[in-house]
Amino acid sequence: MLTLQFIPYSEIGSLNSDKKVQKLLRVVQEEKIILLEGRLASTEKSELIRKTMEEIDEKFKGIEIEELDLDKKDKAFLEKIKTVLINFIMGSRRGLTIIGPASIIKEIKKDPDKIQLFTEESRKRRK
Amino acid sequence: MGIFGNFLRKFLKALFAKKGNVKLGLYGPPNGGKTTLANKITMDWLGEEMGSVSPIAHETREIQIKEQVTIKSKGKELTFSLVDTPGIATKIDFEEFIKSGMEEKEAKSRAKEATKGVIDAIKWLDDMDAVVIVLDATKDPYSQVNITIIGNLEARKIPVLIVANKIDLKKADIKKVQAAFPQYDVIGISAKYGTNVDNFYESLFKITNK
Numbered sequence: 001m002l003t004l005q006f007i008p009y010s011e012i013g014s015l016n017s018d019k020k021v022q023k024l025l026r027v028v029q030e031e032k033i034i035l036l037e038g039r040l041a042s043t044e045k046s047e048l049i050r051k052t053m054e055e056i057d058e059k060f061k062g063i064e065i066e067e068l069d070l071d072k073k074d075k076a077f078l079e080k081i082k083t084v085l086i087n088f089i090m091g092s093r094r095g096l097t098i099i100g101p102a103s104i105i106k107e108i109k110k111d112p113d114k115i116q117l118f119t120e121e122s123r124k125r126r127k
Numbered sequence: 128m129g130i131f132g133n134f135l136r137k138f139l140k141a142l143f144a145k146k147g148n149v150k151l152g153l154y155g156p157p158n159g160g161k162t163t164l165a166n167k168i169t170m171d172w173l174g175e176e177m178g179s180v181s182p183i184a185h186e187t188r189e190i191q192i193k194e195q196v197t198i199k200s201k202g203k204e205l206t207f208s209l210v211d212t213p214g215i216a217t218k219i220d221f222e223e224f225i226k227s228g229m230e231e232k233e234a235k236s237r238a239k240e241a242t243k244g245v246i247d248a249i250k251w252l253d254d255m256d257a258v259v260i261v262l263d264a265t266k267d268p269y270s271q272v273n274i275t276i277i278g279n280l281e282a283r284k285i286p287v288l289i290v291a292n293k294i295d296l297k298k299a300d301i302k303k304v305q306a307a308f309p310q311y312d313v314i315g316i317s318a319k320y321g322t323n324v325d326n327f328y329e330s331l332f333k334i335t336n337k
Contacts, residue, residue, distance in 0.1 A: 042278025049217055049275065050249050053242040058235070062218025065271045102218035110269045 002033065002104065002119060009038040009093040017041070021048045024099055025055065028063055033100035033117075038093040039067050048099075064105040066115050067097040148194065149207040149335050152255040154248065156272045157184040157214025159261040160292040164318035165191070165211040171324070172198050177211055183227045185241035187213050190251055200328050205335060212251060213244030215272050252279055257286045257334045264291035264299035264315060268307035277308065286334040291315045294322060 005027055012020045021044060027034055040048065045065070052063050098108060098115060107118040153161040165177040178191050191211040198205050219241045224234035252258075258280055262268055280287050288311070291304040295317040305313045314330050316323045 042275055042282055045271065045275040046249050046252070046279050049215065049272075050246050052217060053219070053245045056219055056238070056242045058221070061220040062216070065217055067271065102220065109267070 003031070004035055005032045006035045007037065009036075012036070013038075013093065017044045017047055020044060021051055024048065025051055025063075028099055028101050029055065029060060031101050031104060033098065033105065036097040036099065039069065039095040039097055041092065060101070060103075062102040063099055064102050064108050065097065065099045066108040066110050066117075067095055068110075068113070068115055069095050149205070149256045150210055150254060151207040151331070151335070152210045152212060152251065152258045153261055154212055154252075154258050154276050155214060155261040156263075156266075156270065157216055158182070159214065159263045159266075160318045161214065161261045162187050162191075162211055164259070164261055164290065164292065164316075165193070165209060167318045167321060167324060168196060168198070168209060169193050172196055177209070183224065183229075185214060185216075185219065185237060185244065187211060188237070188240040188244035189213065190244075190247055198328050198331065200325070200332060203332055205332055207256075207331075207335070210251065210255065212248040213241065215245050215248055215276060216241075217272060219245075252276075252285075253283065255280075255285055257288070257331075259331075259334075260287060260289045261292050261318075262289065262304055264293050264301055264304055265296050268304045273307075277311070286336075287311055288330050288334045289313045290318075290327065292318050295320050 007024075007027070012023060015023065020040070024034060024036070025048065048063070048065070056062055096115075098117060100117075104119055105117060106120050109116040109118070153165055155161055162178045162180050166180070169175055169177045173193070173196060177193050178187055180186060190213070193209045193211075196207055196209050219238050221231075221234040221238035224237050225231060229237065260273070260276060262273060277287060289304065289308055291299070291301045291313055293299055294301065294315040299315070301313065301315040304315075312330060312333070314323065314327050316327050318324070
């Protein structure tokens with residue numbers, strides 16, 4: 001059974017990077033796919049990759065991660081300034097991040113404004 | 128990496144600092160052609176290869192360093208330490224290695240070493256003076272590994288050059304790589320056949336401000 005867990009930004013926004021990464025990785029190791037409101041910083045993503053590598057064993061094969069950056073779609077200058085100010089105050093809560101165990105998610109395609117997620121089952125059906 | 132690994136890293140860092148060398152890192156996902164490019168550079172300027180290459184991912188599982196590489200272009204000279212890093216990935220599955228024909232024991236050992244290699248490559252990001260991101264131009268450039276590496280370098284203000292490798296292949300699409308990273312210089316090359324490497328060498332002077 002496929003389990004999706006939505007994590008609102010408010011649930012991780014106040015955590016430091018270490019705790020944020022630990023929390024996300026713990027959920028993924030429970031074989032759940034996370035739909036995270038907002039985006040991680042690059043340094044948080046590299047920390048997530050690093051921690052993932054430490055956890056890899058015969059059962060846990062790693063993660064798949066993809067994100068949608070909604071800020072890029074704001075083309076007007078004033079709108080961009082507004083976005084930067086909002087991000088500065090509230091963090092990167094705009095956008096969406098998908099993180100899941102590599103044993104369940106076989107492929108995530110980004111095109112770049114939409115995300116398609118293929119699980120082991122959907123891949124078999126495509127064949 | 129452990130205490131010894133950290134000590135070794137600090138020792139090598141101190142050694143480089145003494146010599147005043149520029150550290151040029153080759154980063155990217157597995158099988159982008161980092162070691163093929165490293166071999167091309169060292170063969171062209173030192174007459175020797177740097178590491179082994181393989182169609183099976185994660186052939187490079189340890190940081191490889193070649194010191195005192197001096198390249199020349201249009202009367203200018205640039206000396207750097209070339210740092211070839213293991214490919215950064217978000218997943219490593221030993222069963223994929225078995226599918227490539229490896230014995231189970233060897234596959235598990237390769238996977239374990241590969242995870243350590245990714246950790247080391249991330250750790251070494253801080254030590255680079257300039258980085259060449261080597262991407263397979265036939266693959267989707269919008270991967271989170273690529274975006275994460277570039278984002279980390281941007282946060283550390285480390286100059287970046289993007290190489291769209293494997294342009295000898297029909298599926299290669301340099302324009303797609305350029306569209307994915309419009310704020311960076313993208314050079315299309317074939318490290319295997321040496322196509323356009325002169326332009327690549329010229330670009331190295333630009334990112335190292337020489």
